[in-house]
Amino acid sequence: MPAETPLPAQYAPGEVEQRRYDLWVSTGQFTAIPASDRQPYCIVIPPPNVTGSLHVGHALDHTIQDTLVRRRRMQGFETLWLPGTDHAGIATQNVVERQLATEGLSRHDLGREKFVERVWQWKAESGGAILGQMRRLGDSVDWGRERFTMDEGLSRAVLTIFKRLFDDGLAYRAERIINWCPRCLTALSDIEVEHSDDEGELVSIRYGDDDGAISPVPGASQRAPASEERTGGAGIGIVVATTRAETMLGDTAVAVHPDDDRYRHLVGKEVELPLTGRRIPIIADAHVDPTFGTGAVKVTPAHDPNDFEIGQRHDLPNLTILDERGVITANGPYQGLDRFEARPAIVAALREHGRVVAETRPYVHAVGHCSRCKTIIEPRLSLQWFVNTGPLARAAGDAVRDGRVRIEPAELAKRYFAWVDNMHDWCISRQLWWGHRIPVWYGPNGETVCVGPDEQPPTGEGWHQDEDVLDTWFSSALWPFSTLGWPDETPELAKFYPTSVLVTGYDILFFWVARMMMFGLYAMGGQQPFDVVALHGMVRDQHGKKMSKSFGNVVDPLDWIERFGADATRFTLARGANPGSDVPVSEEWCQGSRNFCNKLWNATRFALMNGATVSGRLPGRKQFSTIDRWILSRLQQVTAEVDEYFDAFEFAKVCDTLYHFAWDDVCDWYVELAKPVLAAAGDAATGDGAAGDAAATTRRVLGHVLDQLLRLLHPIIPFVTDELWSGLTGKKTVARAPWPTVNKSYVDERAEATVVALQQVVTEVRRFRSDQGLRPGQRVAARLIGLPAVGLDQHEPLIRSLVRLDEPGTGFAATASLAIAGGVDVELDTRGVIDVAAERARLEKDRGAAEKEIAGCRAKLDTPAFADKAPADVVAKVRERLAAAEADLARVSASLAALGV
């Protein structure tokens, strides 16, 4: 008799999720204990911006991390998943500045101190919303160890490392050309600049005297014979090409290649700069590409990085003609114009003076934009702090090269090397107020003092601190050890550093991963910050398109959690997560995941209604039916595969394997095959010993398989599995239940082969029934032939029960014959119901397939080289296939004949 079950027929995630999460936290499931003697496993979360909310990219990133951590926890590791947020310099400052703007205020109205106070206030009130959202997703982070990149401890870490870099000469201040955002009004590092191919206008301008002018080379990039380019005039003139005409106001030279014969005679002379009357030298520098344009370059050291370098080499003056907002400061008619207003104005003026040679032409070239606000970057000469990345980057590259750190997938290591091996110095100062202020004081007599965390800054007349703050990625780079207590020697640091794995999207390989490597190795005496970098892709829509608001294809994970459940959301993401590749998702797929959760729910519900048991040892081998041995064998195989895929970060395959095992093997076959066994015991309620024992064994095996399956799925879909597992076992939570291990003694290939044969028989009969249009309830008399040969003699009643075949009674007459692989034949008596045309079509299809197979096998075997060179097992396999196909053909032909055609 099926027992009553407390479970409703459908899984309702909402209430379960909240209850389970509270239970996990209140019972300390996520709390790490540094003093334990368990093996450590640690992941530090990529700290989301404190301004952020949980988007689908976080959901993917967190699902992967949570899955890894939960599995390790079940495996008995001392696990720590450390949560926290990033102060996100520009982003946060912008948020608060916008808020101020609604009050008609700017940050300057408040002043630095008040403004920073205001940001902290904002953070206290509305920052970190994402942390609450992480609970919805089920993140098993240790909430007792939450950190913030500007909290006291981390600030101390920042000051400590800065001081060390300064003392080692690796942090330095210099006047350089940096990337400047004229809207954000701050310097940016190279990676905060995004390049795009924009269309500009290449203008050729003649500098100097008319008669000395040299025309641009026809075809622009062809080098023309030098002799023809020479002009004999006494005046000096030269033609340069530029896309940024306004910068000519800041030119301090014209450069040509030293070996360029066209210009050799001009080097060392001066030309007059149009519109200004200034005279500037013509210099020779190897940087100039003689094949580009005219082979002569205007040099603007204060507004172009290359020109700056040239200027340094030739001791040219740096003439700044733009202010921090990109407005012309040079005296003259253009003063006060924006750079993009000045450009056409200057081209027009040059044209008026007859200085524009030939026509201007459209020119597509890479233009840098601010990654935050998309404003076009203005290279700007200014005094900034830099990190000399040379030795740090080399160490960061070596740690991967020598295998101490593994990048997964390995192909992305190439990108990593390309970057760390060609890194420029890192500009770390930002002209912002929100962030770690640079701990350097300048004295009245030009002194520069870097003040460590435990030192007092110099006092007295004329001393002042550097106004700038550090790049937000500076503190992020310390995250793997600063969060564990560095620079103190804490138990956490001793236990959990190096961290085990760093999970993040490949898009911040450069921003973050490489820098953590540099600083981790530097601060921790050459110890890497993590052993493995597991990179995942970007979440995309079901057509592989990037998610964007303008496309309207953005998925809100909280919406999915609300409608389909956190587990369904997680499963959908994990199911698409192949290492390093992008993850397509769609609402339909999330529905499918929800359905899967519901399937598990109902399978467990069935088990509970039928008294499945989970306690005590499994019965001895002799008690198992072939079906029991099959499912237990499959379980071992699945457990092994899942472990293998987990270790390779192949989450998609973990999901796929468990999905099919759960749905196909457990639900569609094992449970269906268990029903008659359980029903037989029910029929013999008065106590048929054999049927009762078989049912008890089935209950125990079903309970065991579900118990193990729920454990295997728990890291991916923690909520539903925990609810079901605790219902099944009566225990509180599966969170720390031992992870399943493979028991090889349960591997049983014969049982697997037998059940495959059973499935073939059943499927074939079902196909026949379907083709014949037989009602599900309609019973047909049949004779099953050849079952013993495939080990199915014991299971004939089971098969009959599954496909509703009666024993061949008196008057049985075979009217159809199903030839099934392995020599099994099912003869059916379908008098009165058979559809001759349908049956003929079915058989002819089978005949065609058999004939094709035979032809294929023969062709192979008749190739002499095949027999000679192919391995014996391959040849044998083909012979087997041929024999089977020939047998099939014979049976099908006989059936067709019997059909009376």
Added chain:
RNA sequence: GGGCGCGUAGCUCAGUGGAAGAGCACCCGGCUUACAACCGGGGGGUCGCUGGUUCGAACCCAGCCGUGCCCACCA
């Protein structure tokens, strides 16, 4: 300009030397009391193109076509 991928069923993707696979979508039949968020059955692909290597190629090699991404200081 340099580098790295990818092209397999309508869609998204597995498969990387020996019989073309999955999920979803589609078609047919079913409320068979765990589940209609389900069950059973089915159709559908010269594996981008062209050559080559091999007894054998979706898989290895070359070229081409298409497509995506990353890096980049050619004015």
